[in-house]
Ligand SMILES: Nc1ncnc2c1ncn2[C@@H]1O[C@H](COP(=O)(O)OP(=O)(O)OP(=O)(O)O)[C@@H](O)[C@H]1O
């Protein structure tokens with residue numbers, strides 16, 4: 001069963017919302033399952049924010065990723081807490097809980113409709129890895145989604161240079177060959193994940209005993 005987060009215990013950690021609300025702002029959105037979040041996510045968030053001069057990058061854990069054959073992720077509450085731990089200390093980073101609070105399959109189109117209504121002065125840049133760029137044509141209501149957000153593609157090791165029929169902006173980031181899948185396997189096999197995930201995320205994983213069971217990874 002997928003759990004949803006119904007209460008938001010932690011307020012946005014950085015700039016007060018009121019300050020951002022009063023002017024037009026370019027913000028990044030890094031959607032993901034974050035099962036678990038890792039250094040690859042942080043590097044792409046930082047690089048895109050700096051290179052495109054975004055004011056914030058919102059890390060947005062999904063509820064159920066819209067893939068037919070996805071493996072069940074761990075509880076949303078754990079993924080949210082790991083994301084919050086991962087982004088600590090970077091004033092460019094914040095988090096967005098629209099998808100876990102909504103629950104169900106997290107179609108980006110539904111999310112952006114809500115976010116654009118909530119923050120009419122935000123210009124969104126949805127960040128996706130090269131692996132996801134190829135699937136963009138299959139995204140739910142992609143043509144309408146393109147009217148609600150820009151897309152930013154970033155390179156990812158092992159994935160050939162992506163091309164897209166859509167007007168995507170590409171940003172080059174340092175290659176980090178890290179994936180959540182690989183991390184889950186490493187943890188189950190008692191291999192080191194140090195310097196692959198932030199220390200606070202590793203501490204959370206081991207305190208909660210996450211990803212120990214190989215069958216669920
Ligand atoms: N090392 C990386 N380099 C570039 N992009 C990445 C990297 N890791 C993740 N991304 C991108 O970040 C977004 C969120 O990723 P996600 O949470 O699914 O992590 P993941 O490592 O791809 O997970 P999994 O291995 O479980 O599929 C996706 O658009 C993905 O392509």
Ligand SMILES: O=C(O)c1ccc[n+]([C@@H]2O[C@H](COP(=O)([O-])O)[C@@H](O)[C@H]2O)c1
Nearest residue numbers: 031032033062065066107108109139140
């Ligand atoms: O809206 C869609 O149809 C859609 C299809 C595939 C992926 N996404 C989103 O893209 C982000 C990256 O996906 P994933 O599976 O790599 O974590 C995440 O926020 C997903 O919810 C969205």
